[in-house]
Amino acid sequence: GEQVEQLPSSLIVQEGASVLINCSYTDSASVYFPWYKQEPGKRLQFIIDIRSNMERKQNQRLTLLFDKKTKHLSLHITATQPGDSAIYFCSASSSNTDKVVFGTGTRLQVSP
């Protein structure tokens, strides 16, 4: 079945820095890739998504890049703020299943 890996598993940066979170998946049938953010002790919240017919999507300080050939995604967050501190999850779902598989998560800590 689909496996989704994320690197790094954790990141500590100073406020204002940019960060890059990498995600790779194994199932070439995966077509939809939403990302979620989980602040400490809270629910997961959707932040950005991309479909397999796109290469790039931007939402304010978030830019998501997708490479279908290498089965790789990367989330770029610019001008980080302490409020960005959370666990970030990449996820994947395919055209032939209703299952949504989550990545291993990246814990981001932004210091003031």
Next chain:
Amino acid sequence: GPKVLQIPSHQIIDMGQMVTLNCDPVSNHLYFYWYKQILGQQMEFLVNFYNGKVMEKSKLFKDQFSVERPDGSYFTLKIQPTALEDSAVYFCASSLRAGQNTLYFGAGTRLSVL
């Protein structure tokens, strides 16, 4: 945005007892999911449910687990009997359509099996 409610937020029970975790999904959503979060990070898929039926389940969805949504009320996850390794945070999620849609998550139920 739309909210998924989970009740209770924390449940402590003795090993071997039965527990039911309740989820009130977004009102017009049709697909429902349970995930188990282990060690505060890894989100493991357990099961998804549509039109009164389990669509898919993972190896973590043991025989002691069951789900149902009787008459459009709560979407429940029942564990009977519980084991120590069932201790985790369980998240319910719902979506309007099948897997290729955004999931809306509840705040989770922390289950502690003693």
